[in-house]
Amino acid sequence: ISSGKKSKWKWNQKSVARGQPVGNEHEKKQVRIFMDGAFDLTHYGHMNAFRLGRSLGSYLVVGVNSDESIAACKGDPLMKDQERLTMVESCKFVDEVVSGCPYIMTESYLNYIVDKYSIDYVVHGDDPCIVDGKDVYEAAKRTGKYRSIPRTEGVSTTDIVGRMLLLANEHQNIPRKP
Numbered sequence: 001i002s003s004g005k006k007s008k009w010k011w012n013q014k015s016v017a018r019g020q021p022v023g024n025e026h027e028k029k030q031v032r033i034f035m036d037g038a039f040d041l042t043h044y045g046h047m048n049a050f051r052l053g054r055s056l057g058s059y060l061v062v063g064v065n066s067d068e069s070i071a072a073c074k075g076d077p078l079m080k081d082q083e084r085l086t087m088v089e090s091c092k093f094v095d096e097v098v099s100g101c102p103y104i105m106t107e108s109y110l111n112y113i114v115d116k117y118s119i120d121y122v123v124h125g126d127d128p129c130i131v132d133g134k135d136v137y138e139a140a141k142r143t144g145k146y147r148s149i150p151r152t153e154g155v156s157t158t159d160i161v162g163r164m165l166l167l168a169n170e171h172q173n174i175p176r177k178p
Helices: 011-017 044-055 067-073 081-088 108-115 138-143 157-174
Strands: 032-039 059-065 094-099 121-123 144-147
Touching: 011 094, 032 044, 032 108, 044 059, 044 121, 044 144, 059 081, 059 108, 081 094, 108 138, 138 144
Parallel strands: 032 059, 032 121, 059 094, 121 144
Antiparallel strands: none
């Protein structure tokens, strides 16, 4: 299900804006990339992933995992579906957003995404994404449609939550002046 983010430009107009040649004989095939994730507490690591994913093609479709699928695989997200969708939609590297994506990319879901959005490649960071001992992107890897990008070092949602908890704990233990 798409969140409804639509470009105000048609593809050819966007191509001109990005400096790509237009016209029947010079028009290049659009390379469509799909990335998905929880994108909870969206941070600069996510934005860098979108930038890198977009650099592999000319159109980036980003799937946002549903609250339910995240809870089943990782635990409850801090931000709700609509909050996470809004954050991803606001990124300049993202052309289209798909809501309600499953956390585990099954072969049937991969086929659905590839067919519905004309996807050429599925992209994810080079960090392992394992649920119940299985690679979440195994179906995409089997088809040859998978590409990895380097994970942004030094930032993760887990680290940010950890820092917040430490700061909250320190704040609670500070003696207050009368």
